[in-house]
Amino acid sequence: MAYHVPTIAPVRRIRYFIFLKDVLILALTTFGGPQVHFAMLYERFVQKRRYITEAELLELNALCQILPGPTSTQTITAVGFKIGGPNLAYLTLLIWVLPGVSIMTAFGMAIYYLEQHNLSLRFARFIQPMAVGFLIVAGYRIGQKVIKNRTGLVLALLAAVTAYLFRSPYMTPLVIIVGGLTTGLTYQKQERMEKRPLQIEWSNFILWLGVLIVAAVAGALTQSLPVRLFENFYRNGSLVFGGGQVLTPILYNEFVAFKHYLTREEFLSGLGLVQAVPGPVFSFASYIGALSMRDAGPHGQIWGSFVATAGIFLPGAFLIFFVYRFWEQLKRYRVVRASLDGINAASSGLTAAAAVVLLQPMVPHWPSVAVVLITMGLLIYTRIPPFVLILGGLLAGVLL
Template sequence: MGHSILDVFWRFLVLGCYSFGGPTAHIGYFHKEFVERRKWLSERDYADTVALCQMLPGPASSQVGMSIGFERAGLPGAVAAFLGFTFPSALIMILLALGYSEISGIPAAMGILQGIKLFAVAVVADALIKMGQSLCPDRPRITLAVLSAGAMLLLPHVLTQIGVILVAAACGFVIYQNQSAGENTAQVKGSKRQAFVAMGLFLAGLLALPFMVELSDSTSLSLFDSFYRAGALVFGGGHVVLPMLQAEVVHPGGVTPDAFLVGYSAAQAVPGPMFALAPFLGGVYGGTYSISHALAALFGIFAPSFLLLTAAWPFWNRLKAMPKLRAAINGINAAVVGLLLAAFYNPVITLAIKDAQDVALALLAYLLLAVWKLPIAWMVPLFAGMGFLLI
């Protein structure tokens, strides 16, 4: 077990150092590393994991990482995956918080970032094609995926995402309930006691933290409460959480609008989870530039996801083995492919592709990644350099 935990931590630490491109790209990186290369999960189990994380509030890509760690090495593996994947971006954002006033737009840095965005287009495209081939093998599931993508593109709202998943689950239940027995391959981990404790802690955090803040003058506790609430109540991850964070820290006057925008821009430029914006905002809160405030914000925003996943894992692994629920999951998996397809267009393509040169570089990235199988660790610096030279 100890070796597995260290292995989980190391693999996610390496990913956390170069996983640029946002949550959709992260799902692509995870797919290539843990499904294709290391075969820690099957294609179906990975899709099930993505489906679960799409249905819970919080940062979806980080939740997928925690779930992979959990499947590999239990609860300690989930902690190891979170710490490894989050550490590089959190460290960078904390350091930026300590000297954020010196940050300014540098043309060379913008070119490097553009090159990395184009590589992320290839990563997401590769994952989408492989997941689509595996999870949408027939006309009904292809139809569900396309309709899900269309709905999300026309009505880009968290309620649309939830509605798409529910409708796809109902369709899958009707279409596949006689075809789904015996398809679950994941081992059952976790315990009901563990799940109930985690759910109790999650609810206690929502209900008790505001009263604790009232009785205390601790800024760290207040920040933990604010970011805990944001992480617990926001579906859709990264960009969706921004309005709530702005309401929690900017409108009360703790963070200036300029600092908020600097942090938001920096969070898009670094690898790892978009929620790494949290330690930056905590670090600059009130002009104190405090590491303790940064850590309070960091663990506050991720704690709800960890507790909810801990509560869900034992029941999810048991329930998804049931034929009727398995049938519904077939529909959900098709919808997840559609949701990722919508995210591939917006924001991945809309933010990365600006002209014909960008299209050409993205196609080159796909050729090197999917056909010539170059390691991702080589391709990130390659396309960063190309962005620096050409864009």
């Protein structure tokens, strides 16, 4: 009697389609920075769908924390890579960034019109304190998972104090490295695993470095604004660690204080609006790119948004594809696995510092503090989806 053996490929394709649908849902409903995104990824990818385990997600997030680029974007791209390889990873990246990038591009194209016609942007004024509430709750929940002992608690506190006192983008990788080295010294507690010689594929690293050099040379030789914009954002995307909160002062210094492509008011308006936009906070780059080429008309603004978006997201994608290919071999070393505890603990401290820095200017304004506290209460004690809270904040801004 013959038995029909079903093929696996159609099952995989269906699973990939469901995964990409989940990525789209997250791209449309996930607000805030990488810490908030991580909580949402955990809820959908680990608890609901079980694509990966909690330990695997924490590993990927820790890996992305030590690489330059948008942490949440790299993490969700790495999950796609783990599930279905590079093709699914590229689709994951595209679907994840497209909604936020499209909205921020539209905001960039519309901001000048709104200014010229004296239309108020105060409808988004409640979103920033709400984002702080999201950040505090997400940091607390993540801290509960990753701080496992007294060493982890001390590392988190030291990371928070250091990041608060020394607000430099270079402090983020330093704090994370110190955290990883501290717990890496306790590698004897880790289980021994069979080691294999590292087999490193250098293609994506060479691609990342090659694009960086070619863009810099082409920008200097041609003085073309789109080429220079791409180089500016690609360079920033290659150097920034720690998410949108770290990227913000770097972009302000370059495009407002130094190059004057945007006014301070335009920059701050975009910064407020990006808090109300789902997906990666790095989509703020699309807004800046569109406004930087406002003199070239609508087509020029779209082109400016495109080169800025490509510039800010490509470095992180190239680097995570490079490192992830030998990550399974690398984590067989006990010192690497031990260092992840310190990296995660230090990252939770950085989250706390970011929350304090963002909350501090709001303290003299009691309505903003009230919005933060109400948001935290709703997140902790109710099951209202985050995007519903954001829409409620926008509606309150319009009515009030």
